[in-house]
Amino acid sequence: MAKTTETIGEHHVRIELKLNGKPVSHVVNGGRRLIDFLRDDLHLYGTKEGCGEGECGSCTVFLNGTATLACLTPMERASGGEVQTIEGIGTAENLDPLQWAMMEEAGVQCGICTPGMIMAGLDLLKHNPHPTRDEIIQGIAGNLCRCTGYQKIITAIQRAAETRT
Amino acid sequence: MLYQSYCAPDTIEEALTHLNRTDGARVRPIAGGTDLMVQLRERLVQTDMLVDVSSIPDLKRIWLDGHRLHLGAAATYTQLIESELVHQHAYLLAEAGRLIGGKQIQHMGTIGGNLANASPAGDTLPCLYALDADITIASLEGDRHVAMSEFMRGPRKTALRPHELITQISFDVVPEHAGSAFTKMGLRHSQAISVVDVAAVVGVLDGRIAxxxxxxxxxxxxxxxSPSVEQMLLRQAPSDDLLDRAAEATRHDIEPITDIRGSAAYRLYVAKPFVRQALDRALERASVSRAS
Known part of the structure; x- marks a missing residue:
């Protein structure tokens, strides 16, 4: 299906997508990045913008099931598709095993990289449910933690892999 | 606003029609967006319309036709890494894909985008030179073919004209008696722009480099x-001494610059061991594929 983003007025577009499992439809300013749509229009502040140029991975979301950098994605690309952000992972009462493991292993310091790390970790576990430590390092190679808390993040992903089975 | 309007056609023809808008609007194809979105944000590139070609099915295929391997221009690095055909017939491209960015960049970035961006540090490009690839470029007038060696004209300069779209990259498969390798010197292992990268395809027949x-x-x-390296090796039996002298000869064919990632002198210095490593790995794979 060719995507002709409906243009409304001079600069507005309608973005319709399934967001964290629920259909949403918004008329917003077009010509921006997916992260702008998520944060500025939908006020979903879980997805962080670190570098804005694809170096740090903190804006990682799932677009149609693929770990994607929201800072490098035209927002219209998500229209008609499915987006999952950190807000769609677990609930306060029922955390995803990886969220729980990040807490238990103290894989969180300042917290800015955490949503992206969790999305990258989940992407890895989806393709490789029992990764080695080296494979985990490869899996989160696109994510920077400026607190340098990598060891605990790696351990948390390892622990999540054990508890998810 | 980074661009005024956006469309995501699902055929090449439709994309070309958009690229040929005659109302004076500036139009740009976008694939993964891993370079272009940064350039738009930094105002290095200005455009009115983005034509998103990343989900055109014909541009995402990887297929074998006799002894030619064809890569759709919007095939992602993840596709290269995971493709059985690439592993079997052009292993160096899978090797290069794994050394580009991190997983997210590998999921998004495409081989056609790497070509169009034409950075001297683009990691799939040496592979396409070593494979002697042919680039198919489409326009409303029809397809034309450009040899990889003619495609890149300088940093960020290509043979691509406005209104044209890279659709396919094709090359002869690495033959049974040959092996291929890609090596890269970056300042760290992942998410690194190359300081030096090397691609090699080496065939061995009757104990000599064919x-x-x-x-x-x-x-x-x-x-x-690197003709100096190639001429020194051709028709010779590979030995430690020969490979070392050949790798040393690289310096006659390169003219590196000094930038934030390394000085010209440093690049000259590290080119040799990375050429040697690429030759060693390609030769090793040539012997493994002959033995199997």
Whole structure:
């Protein structure tokens, strides 16, 4: 299906997508990045913008099931598709095993990289449910933690892999 | 606002129609967006309309036709890494894909985008030189073919004209008696732009090097082949001494610059061991594929 983003007025577009499992439809300013749509229009502040140029991975979301950098994605690309952000992972009462493991292993310091790390970790576990430590390092190679808390993040992903089975 | 309007056609023809808008609007194809979105944000590139070609099915295929391997221009690095055909017939491209960015960049970035961006540090480009690839470029007038060595004209300069779209990359498969390798010197293992990168395809028949193509990136305004290395190796029996002298000869064919990632002198210095490593790995794979 060719995507002709409906243009409304001079600069507005309608973005319709399934967001964290629920259909949403918004008329917003077009010509921006997916992260702008998520944060500025939908006020979903879980997805962080670190570098804005694809170096740090903190804006990682799932677009149609693929770990994607929201800072490098035209927002219209998500229209008609499915987006999952950190807000769609677990609930306060029922955390995803990886969220729980990040807490238990103290894989969180300042917290800015955490949503992206969790999305990258989940992407890895989806393709490789029992990764080695080296494979985990490869899996989160696109994510920077400026607190340098990598060891605990790696351990948390390892622990999540054990508890998810 | 980074661009005024956006469309995501699902055929090449439709994309070309958009690229040929005659109302004076500036139109740009976008694939993964891993370079273009940054350039738009930094105002290095200005455009009115983005034509998103990343989900055109015909541009995402990887297929074998006799002894030619064809890559759709919007095939992602993850596709290269996971493709059985690439592993079997052009292993160096899977090797290069794994050394580009991190997983997210690999999921998004495409081989056609790497070509169009034409950075001297683009990691798939030396591979395409070493494979002697042919680039198919489509326009409303029809397809034309450009050899990889003619495609890149300088840093960020290509043979691509406005209104044209890269649709396919094709090359002869690496033959049974040959092996291929890609090596890269970055300042760290992942998410690193190359300081020097090397691609090699080496064939061995009756104990002698029957064919050899070596290409380097990040050491000249375009990717360069290294005829000095190739001539020294051709028709010779590979030995430690010969490979060492050949790798040393790289310096005659490169003219690196000094930038934030390394000085010209440093690049000249590290080119040799990385050429040697690429030759060693390609030769090793040539012997493994002969033995199997």
């Amino acid at each position: 064919s050899v193509r070596v290409a380097l990136g990040s050491v000249a305004p375009t990717i360069v082949r």
